[in-house]
Amino acid sequence: MAKTASKKKTKGRTQGRLGKALTQLRTRPLAFLRGLLIRAVLGIVGVILLLVLLFAFVNPPTTQTMWSEGRRLGKPVKQDWVSIDDIAPVMARSAVAAEDANFCLHWGFDVAAIRAAISEGNKRGGSTISQQVVKNVFLWQGRSWPRKALEAGITPAVEAVWSKKRILEVYLNIAELDEGVFGVGAASNHYFGVPPAKLSATQAARLAAVLPSPKTRSAGKPSARVRKRAAQIVDGAATIRADGRAACFED
Template sequence: MSTRKKTASKGRGRRKAAPRTPFKQRVTRWFFGAVLLLGALAVLLVLLFRVVNPPTGVYMFSESRRLGGVARDWLPLEQIAPVMARSAVAAEDANFCNHWGFDMQAIRTAIENGSERGASTISQQTVKNVYLWHGRSWLRKALEAGMTPLLEALWPKRRIIEVYLNVAEFDEGVFGVGAAAPHYFGVSAADLSAKQAARLAAILPDPKGRSASRPSPFTRKRTAQIMDGAATIRADGRAACFES
């Protein structure tokens, strides 16, 4: 009787080992867990900089280290001449108020012309300047493509253009219109004329190769085009999303 009890007790004590999760399944779980974590982090960062002014960006930080500092004076949009915002939009992204982060018509035109110039929106450039790094790697482009709609969903257009004007590079070591206006013209950003604003917008694609104070014939011609464009988007309502 005693032996049977011992045998039964021993039998009950043996439990089957839980089957191990296949390696492929574990890797898949880790991968999706990492993706969810990165996605949550991206949402938090985008929400944070909706209300907090970005202290720097990857490119700005690297330039500051290389040059031993950069010139930058953060300004709210209310302290920037309204024509500056219109000029930047006219120069870089005329359909800024009408798209959700990507200008599909501009992308199609750029592809047809065999060029990427003109396809990058202000929203994309803001994502790149604030959260990412400069370069043409597929990883950066993928991150930019994922974060741009997120920025559009969580920031109002007015905030996007405000941040853009404060982080864009206007000369070597000069970031934001608050530093660019006195650097080139000796005036505050609030006192920029239509021509000065258009001149600053004209150098945005190549701030180290173009000068707003010593414009080339091309820059002068581009300035005139931007002045016309800024007046046009004001008249047809394409500036309404960022003008109070």
């Protein structure tokens, strides 16, 4: 009897809430839709925050870019997840020197780089490695304002929960380095036939040099432009090691 009464109360409450919602939809449709939108946004934010916490310890199984690239190519992409401890330190320094030299100094946004991008008419990127990780792991490609707004909101959360070493580890494993080749684990074998722990300074710099445009640049058959950029990255990697800007991801 008590169980039946409890079920009736639960059913009554559910019907009551549904009735109130239908009444609000009829009498105040804008308020109802606004409330529905707020709940949906809060739900999405909650899911993203849970994923931020999860991926601090668990490797992301895939990304939207990998999925779409695999679909375009009609076959699975190449990716071999590798711990950052099994990647040559010079590779980590080269990626930072190439993409975000102040990686250890900022909290997710490099204000100086953003200002430079604006002053140059957005011809150069101002995104940090942290922003690129957020874009690739949690969002999608493109330059739309909604994606940028979400990226701006999620990046501080990732910086607060993940270590710099973890951010860089994820970046080195999800960055596209050739058509259908993601991460330095797959790319080191693809281009040079060596494991990522055995990458030389020159090889690491060439991989970092293709990061901005992996479909038009090659680390295995570098153009004169890639060779020149790689030489700059070799110097940059040595510089950030010497001046301490690699300290946050090196033990």
